[in-house]
Amino acid sequence: MPDTPAGLEARSGDAVIMVGTTKGAFLFRSGAARDEWEMDGPHFPGEEVYAIALDQRAGRRRMWAAPGSAFYGTTLRSSDDLGATWSGKEARSVKFPEASDLSLARIWQIRPGRDSEPEHMFLGVEPTCLFESTDGGDTWAPVDGFLKHEHRPKWTPGAGGLCMHTILPDPSSEARMVVAFSTGGVYRTDDGGATWRPRNHGVRAEFLPDKHPEFGQCVHKVVHHPSRPERLFLQNHWGLYRSDNWGDSWQDIANGVPSDFGFAMAMHPHDADSVYIVPLEGDFFRCTPEAKLRVYRTRDGGASWEALSRGLPQENAYETVLRDALDTDGAETAGVYFGTRSGKVYASADEGASWTLVRDGLPPVVCVKAATLA
Amino acid sequence: MSVTVVLPSQLRELAGGRSAVLLEGGVGGMDTVGDALAALRAAHPAVYDRLVTERRELRPHVNVFVGREDIRWSGGLGTPLADGSEVVILPSVSGG
Numbered sequence: 001m002p003d004t005p006a007g008l009e010a011r012s013g014d015a016v017i018m019v020g021t022t023k024g025a026f027l028f029r030s031g032a033a034r035d036e037w038e039m040d041g042p043h044f045p046g047e048e049v050y051a052i053a054l055d056q057r058a059g060r061r062r063m064w065a066a067p068g069s070a071f072y073g074t075t076l077r078s079s080d081d082l083g084a085t086w087s088g089k090e091a092r093s094v095k096f097p098e099a100s101d102l103s104l105a106r107i108w109q110i111r112p113g114r115d116s117e118p119e120h121m122f123l124g125v126e127p128t129c130l131f132e133s134t135d136g137g138d139t140w141a142p143v144d145g146f147l148k149h150e151h152r153p154k155w156t157p158g159a160g161g162l163c164m165h166t167i168l169p170d171p172s173s174e175a176r177m178v179v180a181f182s183t184g185g186v187y188r189t190d191d192g193g194a195t196w197r198p199r200n201h202g203v204r205a206e207f208l209p210d211k212h213p214e215f216g217q218c219v220h221k222v223v224h225h226p227s228r229p230e231r232l233f234l235q236n237h238w239g240l241y242r243s244d245n246w247g248d249s250w251q252d253i254a255n256g257v258p259s260d261f262g263f264a265m266a267m268h269p270h271d272a273d274s275v276y277i278v279p280l281e282g283d284f285f286r287c288t289p290e291a292k293l294r295v296y297r298t299r300d301g302g303a304s305w306e307a308l309s310r311g312l313p314q315e316n317a318y319e320t321v322l323r324d325a326l327d328t329d330g331a332e333t334a335g336v337y338f339g340t341r342s343g344k345v346y347a348s349a350d351e352g353a354s355w356t357l358v359r360d361g362l363p364p365v366v367c368v369k370a371a372t373l374a
Numbered sequence: 375m376s377v378t379v380v381l382p383s384q385l386r387e388l389a390g391g392r393s394a395v396l397l398e399g400g401v402g403g404m405d406t407v408g409d410a411l412a413a414l415r416a417a418h419p420a421v422y423d424r425l426v427t428e429r430r431e432l433r434p435h436v437n438v439f440v441g442r443e444d445i446r447w448s449g450g451l452g453t454p455l456a457d458g459s460e461v462v463i464l465p466s467v468s469g470g
Contacts, residue, residue, distance in 0.1 A: 071435045071465040072424035090388050090420030096428045103427035
């Protein structure tokens with residue numbers, strides 16, 4: 001077995017990248033310049049880590065990860081010392097009620113709740129469900145209104161599984177939240193989770209005879225900015241969309257991208273008009289178009305997109321960036337980070353204008369989360 | 375009636391570091407592997423959770439042997455146990 005990782009020695013203002021792979025998690029730290037990165041890992045060697053997060057609310061510095069063993073299932077772990085020690089496997093149990101006839105396959109998303117509710121946390125899991133904790137993550141239960149949703153028998157898994165990958169609480173209302181999952185699409189609650197309505201009007205389902213069903217879309221990722229939470233950006237299984245009304249309607253914004261297929265999407269931390277994506281050629285060839293590794297950015301809410309490629313390989317780059325493998329940090333000049341299925345992690349310290357390779361040779365990267373330490 | 379459950383190394387931390395757990399059958403006994411796992415659940419619920427899903431199915435890459443016999447070929451969780459049986463839990467050959 002690899003040596004036990006020591007955890008990150010980090011200070012306030014440092015940048016942290018948390019990388020989940022199919023065979024463990026790797027942590028990276030840099031000073032505010034984000035030019036040299038130290039690596040710590042693998043954490044949970046041999047276990048897949050599809051979800052990782054850092055909760056800095058209420059003075060915490062709590063890292064969360066959801067390692068999944070191919071043999072013994074998925075657990076939820078936390079660390080208050082940036083990975084030096086992790087809570088035990090038995091400490092936090094995420095389980096479906098036996099009466100549900102469902103069993104947890106994977107945790108896809110760990111989402112600290114609103115700043116106004118620092119003990120609230122959410123999980124998006126497979127088979128699709130929203131789990132909630134109101135005690136800072138110690139105990140968990142599925143949100144009943146979603147667990148028992150009348151559409152559940154008709155939700156079907158995509159290639160990755162029936163996964164809830166997006167959880168967007170309204171920062172100004174404890175009653176409203178958007179979730180997204182594949183396949184099923186976007187659902188919204190306006191009553192604190194008691195009821196959930198599909199919000200997919202205008203989003204294409206290319207793989208169904210009815211291209212515009214009420215639900216059943218294969219939405220890959222949705223992001224929004226807390227300063228303008230009603231405006232959602234959506235990367236679809238074919239299609240790039242924006243909604244200005246919490247998903248009530250969607251408009252196509254695939255203006256000037258080489259493909260509107262892709263998985264990853266990330267919001268700029270300060271600019272509500274700026275979004276990053278990594279287009280892929282298509283569903284039958286899920287690699288970067290023209291074998292060029294390019295991040296695309298809009299700075300005008302999707303009216304136009306520009307390629308960001310300086311420092312990235314522009315030939316023989318048959319790369320795939322998955323839905324949670326692209327993120328931004330909270331620095332004043334935003335850092336942007338992504339990881340590839342070929343085990344590379346790239347970073348930009350200048351909002352995507354230029355890129356450097358942080359690490360090569362990792363197991364396939366399935367999630368990347370970045371943060372500036374408070 | 376007593377049955378010993380031998381744990382794989384990855385799960386020993388969930389059983390206080392033990393490599394094997396001795397289970398004593400109460401009323402109703404431990405006639406089957408399923409009974410033994412129920413007794414294991416009472417003694418070490420975190421170990422049970424790693425072996426069995428919420429649907430009470432053995433996780434697909436967990437193998438359980440009674441002696442040298444894989445229970446998949448001898449009746450699954452209904453495989454009979456005798457006094458002194460040894461139930462061995464091992465991860466399967468899988469992965470990439």
